[in-house]
Amino acid sequence: xxxxxxxxxxxxxxxxxxxxxxxxxxxxxxxxxxxxxxxxxxxxxxxxxxxxxxxxxxxxxxxxxxxxxxxxxxxxxxxxxxxxxxxxxxxxxxxxxxxxxxxxxxxxxxxxxxxxxxxxxxxxxxxxxxxxxxxxxxxxxxxxxxxxxxxxxxxxxxxxxxxxxxxxxxxxxxxxxxxxxxxxxxxxxxxxxxxxxxxxxxxxxxxxxxxxxxxxxxxxxxxxxxxxxxxxxxxxxxxxxxxxxxxxxxxxxxxxxxxxxxxxxxxxxxxxxxxxxxxxxxxxxxxxxxxxxxxxxxxxxxxxxxxxxxxxxxxxxxxxxxxxxxxxxxxxxxxxxxxxxxxxxxxxxxxxxxxxxxxxxxxxxxxxxxxxxxxxxxxxxxxxxxxxxxxxxxxxxxxxxxxxxxxxxxxxxxxxxxxxxxxxxxxxxxxxx
Amino acid sequence: xxxxxxxxxxxxxxxxxxxxxxxxxxxxxxxxxxxxxxxxxxxxxxxxxxxxxxxxxxxxxxxxxxxxxxxxxxxxxxxxxxxxxxxxxxxxxxxxxxxxxxxxxxxxxxxxxxxxxxxxxxxxxxxxxxxxxxxxxxxxxxxxxxxxxxxxxxxxxxxxxxxxxxxxxxxxxxxxxxxxxxxxxxxx
Ligand code: HEM
Ligand code: FES
Numbered sequence: 232x233x234x235x236x237x238x239x240x241x242x243x244x245x246x247x248x249x250x251x252x253x254x255x256x257x258x259x260x261x262x263x264x265x266x267x268x269x270x271x272x273x274x275x276x277x278x279x280x281x282x283x284x285x286x287x288x289x290x291x292x293x294x295x296x297x298x299x300x301x302x303x304x305x306x307x308x309x310x311x312x313x314x315x316x317x318x319x320x321x322x323x324x325x326x327x328x329x330x331x332x333x334x335x336x337x338x339x340x341x342x343x344x345x346x347x348x349x350x351x352x353x354x355x356x357x358x359x360x361x362x363x364x365x366x367x368x369x370x371x372x373x374x375x376x377x378x379x380x381x382x383x384x385x386x387x388x389x390x391x392x393x394x395x396x397x398x399x400x401x402x403x404x405x406x407x408x409x410x411x412x413x414x415x416x417x418x419x420x421x422x423x424x425x426x427x428x429x430x431x432x433x434x435x436x437x438x439x440x441x442x443x444x445x446x447x448x449x450x451x452x453x454x455x456x457x458x459x460x461x462x463x464x465x466x467x468x469x470x471x472x473x474x475x476x477x478x479x480x481x482x483x484x485x486x487x488x489x490x491x492x493x494x495x496x497x498x499x500x501x502x503x504x505x506x507x508x509x510x511x512x513x514x515x516x517x518x519x520x521x522x523x524x525x526x527x528x529x530x531x532x533x534x535x536x537x538x539x540x541x542x543x544x545x546x547x548x549x550x551x552x553x554x555x556x557x558x559x560x561x562x563x564x565x566x567x568x569x570x571x572x573x574x575x576x577x578x579x580x581x582x583x584x585x586x587x588x589x590x591x592x593x594x595x596x597x598x599x600x601x602x603x604x605x606x607x608x609x610x611x612x613x614x615x616x617x618x619x620x621x622x623x624x625x626x627x628x629x630x631x632x633x634x635x636x637x638x639x640x641x642x643x644x645x646x647x648x649x650x651x652x653x654x655x656x657x658x659x660x661x662x663x664x
Numbered sequence: 665x666x667x668x669x670x671x672x673x674x675x676x677x678x679x680x681x682x683x684x685x686x687x688x689x690x691x692x693x694x695x696x697x698x699x700x701x702x703x704x705x706x707x708x709x710x711x712x713x714x715x716x717x718x719x720x721x722x723x724x725x726x727x728x729x730x731x732x733x734x735x736x737x738x739x740x741x742x743x744x745x746x747x748x749x750x751x752x753x754x755x756x757x758x759x760x761x762x763x764x765x766x767x768x769x770x771x772x773x774x775x776x777x778x779x780x781x782x783x784x785x786x787x788x789x790x791x792x793x794x795x796x797x798x799x800x801x802x803x804x805x806x807x808x809x810x811x812x813x814x815x816x817x818x819x820x821x822x823x824x825x826x827x828x829x830x831x832x833x834x835x836x837x838x839x840x841x842x843x844x845x846x847x848x849x850x851x852x
Contacts, residue, residue, distance in 0.1 A: 415709070424703070511729060543797055543833045604818075
């Protein structure tokens, strides 16, 4: 939260010299040292930092991989195998990059669900939320194009199906698809342009992250109570409190990440992608990467025509619509209370929504046959109903629980209700004062 | 600038402002175009090739796949039962009532004769083996209708390659082709 004035005072001559010419150290100090954060932030608030290091990790491992990778359909698959077998430590860098993409998405999903639960998208943080949604969209594009690069069977057929979405657009659809592919089917021009864009997009993500953090530092962080910061006692300094908590969470996250890299590096991938792409043979069962599965289920749920919209366009619209819901979410929720902690009905629906999202993901990995199809349809219906019916209506009919007057009051109340032994103050600094 | 300037006749500055603006817009658009244009299929991709296929070895019930413009073309010598099954279907039962046959007018109906190679060659079916949903390659002689089944999202085609179930909107396309002899087909 911007306090309006800066408390930075450079102590050395060099510091003062810099400060008078380009106050970058002041910006860093004000943003990451003195910056006040709500004292009650829990571990769900550590994923922003985790996401930042995952982005850096993807960029560094990616640039190194690009030094050995060749984006030509006759060489791409072989060059990735070469990275795995011949390039020194190549296997490690590639596993860091491919698992890194998955862990990036794990972090972003937890980050998004945190926002949903605590109402972080509500005024005045709408723009912050929308910028986050843009990052998520760019991540999906980057992940999709990266997955095409190793030129395995899933790369090829994933690219075929996803670019096929555009043929659903009336009149200009085929033209757009050919523009994306540079041909009539996924081929060398496609691979080349996807590589160029896969290299570019992460840097665009980094740019939007800057805007996201900027917006965050204007409105300040939300917190588990959803109540705005009202006085100085509601906050603690970013350093050391948030810094150390973020760092600890990063270490734990990276330990799990390392476990995957070293002990189950292909668990999140698909074995078919170790078969070179064959344009004349579709694998028996194609699935996208796990992080796209819920949307893939929504795409396939529409098996019927809706008036003038045929099933194909309908599926594509439903899928993009599912993502669009996130963008307009701030204007769908009519409740003034942010945090689910004080909204008993919202809390129930939130968990139903989360369970439904996971169920959709599971369905996305199943073939489109038998009872899976009606299950996909019901789940898709609930997905949209959550945004378009539950959120607007709940805000009007739900009676929220009594809100504490301030963050400090909430923290002290919780402390009293707990054990209340004085030693707790030292162990839990957020309850101090 | 005084307030009264705003009511003046267009002067030199207004002219420069409008002229620069126009040049900027036209310039930006004409610079943008080549950047979009380069994305389109290039000359080598567009070079229209046709392929000739010897089908003498295909006895009824056999098919082969040839690659044409980067896509698979299915050529199938259908069994009499398959032809009969396809002919017996009523047009009203079809999801897509059009032939989608590049050799016929765009209003030709999806009756079996217009999906096949025509009178006397009803057993031959030549079509682009690309699912009209999102572009996967359907598997032959599978699915409820004994035609094609697309593993990607479960579209089911009959023995004339017509869409019967699932998300695909159209029958599989019949490309331009002709019999150049009794045993040779030219596609394209
Ligand atoms: C937002 C950050 C990024 C994400 C989410 C991401 C995602 C991915 C994914 C999912 C793959 C496929 C991995 C596999 O199965 O083999 C991949 C491959 C690749 N990426 Fe990235 N990437 C990112 C950033 C970058 C950057 C900045 C570069 C720099 C050029 C890069 C270069 C490559 C290369 C060369 C490959 C092919 C080698 C391989 O398949 O392992 N990536 N990326
Ligand atoms: S591509 Fe064939 S059903 Fe989707």
